[in-house]
Amino acid sequence: MFCKPRLLLLAFALAAGAVLVALLASTIGRAPVRPPLPNPNGYDDFIKAGEAVLGDVSDWLVLDHDGLRDLVSTNAEPLRLLRLGLTRHCIMPMESALTNNAAFSLTNNAAFRHLPGIKRLGQLLAAEGRLREMENQPAEAAQSYVDAIRYGNEMSRGGFLITWLVGNLCEKVVCARLAKLVPKLNPDEARAVLKDLEKLDFGRVTWAEVQQSEGRERRYELRKPLNPIMGVRVWWEWRREMQYAKWKYKNVVARERLLAAELALRCYQSERGLPPARLGELATNYLSHVPEDPFSGKPLIYRAQGTNWLLYSVGPDGVDDGGTPVGPVVGSESKGDLFFDSPL
Numbered sequence: 001m002f003c004k005p006r007l008l009l010l011a012f013a014l015a016a017g018a019v020l021v022a023l024l025a026s027t028i029g030r031a032p033v034r035p036p037l038p039n040p041n042g043y044d045d046f047i048k049a050g051e052a053v054l055g056d057v058s059d060w061l062v063l064d065h066d067g068l069r070d071l072v073s074t075n076a077e078p079l080r081l082l083r084l085g086l087t088r089h090c091i092m093p094m095e096s097a098l099t100n101n102a103a104f105s106l107t108n109n110a111a112f113r114h115l116p117g118i119k120r121l122g123q124l125l126a127a128e129g130r131l132r133e134m135e136n137q138p139a140e141a142a143q144s145y146v147d148a149i150r151y152g153n154e155m156s157r158g159g160f161l162i163t164w165l166v167g168n169l170c171e172k173v174v175c176a177r178l179a180k181l182v183p184k185l186n187p188d189e190a191r192a193v194l195k196d197l198e199k200l201d202f203g204r205v206t207w208a209e210v211q212q213s214e215g216r217e218r219r220y221e222l223r224k225p226l227n228p229i230m231g232v233r234v235w236w237e238w239r240r241e242m243q244y245a246k247w248k249y250k251n252v253v254a255r256e257r258l259l260a261a262e263l264a265l266r267c268y269q270s271e272r273g274l275p276p277a278r279l280g281e282l283a284t285n286y287l288s289h290v291p292e293d294p295f296s297g298k299p300l301i302y303r304a305q306g307t308n309w310l311l312y313s314v315g316p317d318g319v320d321d322g323g324t325p326v327g328p329v330v331g332s333e334s335k336g337d338l339f340f341d342s343p344l
Contacts, residue, residue, distance in 0.1 A: 038089035045085030046155055049078040050117020057120045060127035068131040075124055082121050086150055092159035094216060115166060118155055122148055122170030129177055138184040139192070145181070146196045148174040149256065157205050161214045161245060164205070168248050172344060175255045179341040182262060187270045191286075194263040197256055198288055207249050214242065247316060247332040250294040254313040257291035258340035261300055261311055275309045278302070296320075301337075313338040 054074050063071065072079070129144030149171050156167035178193075185193065261279070264286035269275050276282060279290050279302040290299045293313045301320060303310045310323045315338040316331070326336035328343050 035091070037091055037093055040088055041093075042085035042088035042090035042154060043092050043157075045081050045088065046090070046118055046121060046151075047114050049081035049085065050114060050119075050121050052078045052081065053117060053120045053124060054078075057123040057127060060123050060130060063127070065131070065134050068127055068134065072124075072128050072131050078121065079124060079128065082125070082151065083147065086147065086154060090154040090157050092155075092157065092163060094158055094160065094213065112162070115163065118163070119166050119170075121155075122151060122166070122173075125151060126170075126174055126177065129174065133177075133181070138181050139189040142178060142181050142185060142189065142193050145174040145178040146193060146200070149178075149197075150200055153200065153203075153205055157209075158213055161210070161241070164210055164213075165245065165248070168245075168252055171252045172248075172255070175252065175259065176341075176344055178259060179255075182259070182266070182340070185263070185266075187267045190263040190267050194260045194267070194287070197260040197263075201253070201256060201260070201291075204253070207246060210245070210249065211242070244332055251316070251330065251338075253294045254315075254338055255340065255342075257293075257300065258311065258313060258338070260287065261291050261302075262340040265309060265311065269307070274307060275304045277304055279311075295338075311340070 052075075055071050057071065057075075060068070060071070125144055125148035129141045129148065132138075132141035132144060152167035152170035152174075154167075155170075156164035182190075261282070264282045265275055267286055268282060279299060283290055292298065293300045295316065295318050296314045301310070301312050301314065301323075303323075312323055314320050315326055315336055316334045317336075319335075321335070321337050324336045326334045326338055326342055330338070330343060
């Protein structure tokens with residue numbers, strides 16, 4: 001016969017378990033049908049390329065010209081394999097990653113053992129871009145950074161949240177490098193870059209896809225014995241991680257759309273002498289559509305000011321601050337508006 005404290009503890013555990021199941025069911029939902037892996041799969045090319053990288057690419061931001069040149073030339077084959085992968089459809093083989101090892105973890109799962117090499121490839125593209133900047137080749141440098149943005153998106157397609165976060169970081173870093181190149185591009189070069197950025201935006205991994213992939217992992221974890229109280233805590237922490245990741249997603253989308261719109265505005269002004277009165281005037285001839293601000297769900301904010309203009313996203317706080325820039329470091333609680341060259 002149970003004593004009263006034990007009965008209360010049992011009741012609490014059962015209630016916590018019921019809450020956990022309800023929360024997980026409402027958050028994760030039914031598993032969508034996962035498409036078959038492409039054959040050939042560009043993700044396999046990324047793995048091969050990552051394994052072939054030589055040297056310490058993490059120093060790409062501090063190497064001098066000779067160091068960058070040696071690093072890039074030494075890794076010509078990984079760069080070739082990487083770009084081959086970018087010409088193919090890419091999906092991370094999540095099912096085999098989930099079932100490949102009885103003990104699923106970051107340290108012993110084959111999928112995650114490839115992650116450092118996958119990360120190095122993004123750094124290698126950034127190194128190539130910086131080398132081209134040093135050699136006064138802004139259009140070629142911009143192409144390296146655009147390839148890095150595409151890579152950051154494609155390497156995370158169909159993968160876990162951690163792989164998506166690595167890809168997101170790659171995109172964010174090279175966006176900052178690309179923003180510095182904007183004034184150095186002539187109209188033809190700018191048009192080429194903005195066309196690529198629009199194409200990338202159209203084919204972007206959506207936030208719904210990120211959630212679906214992460215939900216698949218959570219459903220797999222539900223097959224294991226679960227302490228209800230610990231399960232509620234894990235779910236709460238996971239929910240916070242997903243909220244933060246969603247902000248990171250919106251942040252990089254906003255930056256890339258601002259970059260494309262900024263390039264289109266510069267092309268328009270170069271050809272017509274003045275900026276457009278409305279952002280909608282860029283549609284068709286310069287942009288396929290008016291870019292939407294992911295933080296507001298409305299078009300990016302634009303105001304012509306003589307021969308100049310204001311173009312910005314409302315930023316993480318979702319409030320139009322009239323063009324007041326965010327602070328030196330942008331975070332999920334930042335106040336102020338986001339520009340194409342805002343700090344990271």
